[in-house]
Amino acid sequence: MPPTLSGSRATRRTAGAVGAVALIALGAAPAAAADPEPALVLGKIAPLDGLRPGSRFTVPTSFTNTGTAALGKVWMSYSVTRGLGHTEVPSNCLRYEITDFDEEPSHSVVVCQFDQTVKPGVVYAPERPLTLKALDHALYDELRVTVTSTETGQGDGASEPVRGTGPALKLVERPDETPAAPGSAQHAGWDGATVKVTAKNTADFQVSGARLKGRAGDTVPLVVRFTNAGPGWVLREIGAGATRIRIKMPAGTSVTKTDGFCESLGSGTYECGTAQAWINEGEGGTYRFSLRIDKAVPGARGSVALAGQPRPFDIHKANDTADIVLDATGGGSTTGGGSTSSTGGSGTGTSGGSASGSASGSGSSGTGGTATAGTAGTAATGGGMADTGAGPALPLAGAAAGAVVLGAGTVLAVRRRAARQR
Known part of the structure; x- marks a missing residue:
């Protein structure tokens, strides 16, 4: 059976x-030989x-x-x-x-x-x-x-x-x-x-950039995306992220709000991770920042690039990098003009699923200035990837409350791992 x-x-x-x-029996009867293990x-x-x-x-x-x-x-x-x-x-x-x-x-x-x-x-x-x-x-x-x-x-x-x-x-x-x-x-x-x-x-890892526009003193939203366009899913060693994304901010800007999955490397550069050691096909992550335009720098550009572990499975290298273009003008104030921004889609991270975001979709409102998603293609979000405001994953450099949640999840994961070993 x-x-x-x-x-x-x-x-x-x-x-x-x-x-x-067995303990009761030991007190009432002579000890017997143990069964062979x-x-x-x-x-x-x-x-x-x-x-x-x-x-x-x-x-x-x-x-x-x-x-x-x-x-x-x-x-x-x-x-x-x-x-x-x-x-x-x-x-x-x-x-x-x-x-x-x-x-x-x-x-x-x-x-x-x-x-x-x-x-x-x-x-x-x-x-x-x-x-x-x-x-x-x-x-x-x-x-x-x-x-x-x-x-x-x-x-x-x-x-x-x-x-x-x-x-x-x-x-x-x-x-x-x-x-x-x-x-x-x-x-x-x-x-x-x-x-x-x-x-x-193969699996095609790709990133999308953005185009920002505003006046000195404005704060504008920056949204960049990472996607595994497939056809394969990617499983790394457990405990490591699926990949890393490095973001260099345009000259003349400073970050006022950082995505929870990203950490500063200094000099306006941030490196962002993923929630798990795997990335399903058709899924990815969204990383959100707020940038203040401190001064207008002609031709200011930043960049988004894949980093981290080697990717021998990714044969399409042209979409491994993308530009962040800033069109800034002088003047303005720190409160900004309250203009709207286009963030390239409204998909949010989900555990194990996917939701697509189009590069022409509408986004949230900024505090002066405009941000438009780059043209590196459609990006899907999901799989518990980074997306501030949604998704169950913990930040790489999160607060103490995040550590408590991680500890509880680790206990449950150990129970599951023990069940698999038997």
Whole structure:
């Protein structure tokens, strides 16, 4: 029978109750020999590179029971990030989805239960290797394989599991393979491996600039955007941002309001980050500043440019930079004339979704002067990216309240990560 996927809280309560009964028994009866501890070790799984979007591929997996006693059943799970998909799911397996959360991207999980004896010192493998497919937006993905001797819960954010409809899968012995050595298990009753999967695909990171207009003394809004135009999504190392955006302000201006995702590098230059280590195709971020025109400098220009980690997947370099053009005239006052500004779209960041913003859209009102979005193309916002006034992400240089929220999110992420390891 497939696993029932009981929750982790229920598992902890059951474990506590069993522990209490055991303590009572110790006081009433002589101590008995402890049961042998189960031990499982996965075989090596090589990274998968050069897959073509739309193609299918198999994942050969095997494991050894390195303990001293036979096991009555085991579970194997296969978790893939969003660029990969499961194909036919056997009837003794369950499939469910887990949404993105804090620093973990969304992933799809298949858990298979094998009700058969697993002898010690023998290599076992599913009789048919699991088949996966590379989706159109595959680029940098991960496959997580685990084998366990006990049933574990789904973790937070999981959908209702669905039973597979394909022919049931069973384990077979592999006498031609060398078993893992006794005592080599690194965990009690489980083992896991994360496999890098890379597809032959590209992702076009691009930025848009802006055109500003006003008089000396005016304060004008500056809005610039970053977009992943696809077709691939990009997953970086967890804990790092997807990319960095460097913004150089035009001469003769000073920043009166900084976007929460950006920090000053000095000399009128700011560097902005992203909320997560991944960027979905068709999504991006919006960065908003307020600039005071201190004096009119003829031909004043700033710039927006991609920075940070190398981008070997991005073959379109012409849209990696854009200009910020300032048309300023002398005179004016610090209160400005109250003219309107066009910020190039009204899309706001959303977690896991996208909302497009057109370069000709209307924006909010400024305090004297006009700002018009640049012409680097349409930019979509979403995926929890930077957008002051909307979006769940924390600023890079946020206030103490942001740190409290981050701490709470980290605790939940650790709970989810622990559930995935089993």
